[in-house]
Amino acid sequence: MGALVIHVWRHPRPMGAAGRCIGQSELPVDRRKVKRLAHRIRSQARRHRWPRVIYTSALGRSREVGRCLARWGWRHVVDPLLNEASFGAWDGLRWDQIDPGLIDAWVKDFAGFHPGRGESLTEVLRRARTWCPAHDASSDLVLVVGHGGWMLARQWGQRHPSPPVAASEWPAPPRYGECWRLE
Secondary structure, eight states: OOEEEEEEEEEOOBBTTTTOSSSSSOHEEEEEEHHHHHHHHHHHHHHOOOOOOEEOSSHHHHHHHHHHHHTTTEEEOOOGGGGOOOOGGGTTOOGGOOHHHHHHHHTTTTOOOOOOGEEEEHHHHHHHHHHOOOOOOOSSSSEEEEEEHHHHHHHHHHHHHOOHHHHHHHOOOOOOOOOEEOO
């Protein structure tokens, strides 16, 4: 057995997210987009003979892809540790509804600030870095449908020993439906 490899797809684009602070807000996703991503995952799994087990966050935009795969005979495991970052009271607000002074405070303490009294980036990095599923010991591969923030945090943890000092260091999120190979 080697190191754990995670193939993680970002969930389909949720409806109504544009211009809003979206962390753990529940937003609907077009059923066709859910099914399309599930088909892509299933096709890749067949082609590469990957396990038919999918881990998803507890948030609907991720969980619905897992439910679709479960209808096709996959094992679906919901794990809240895969959830997007919590922005607390900011979650779901339009960005222009959030006090600019609070956003400035977040930028000044990017890793330690708790946006809307939610999770700090340091907490999200820790959660993503330490996530390890109770997966089939016969496979080093885990398939996940997750969120851009979680994916960035996991990737950051692979490449950097400490959190970013400045907000400008934080990379852009993956595209909706994009797959990353992480460890």
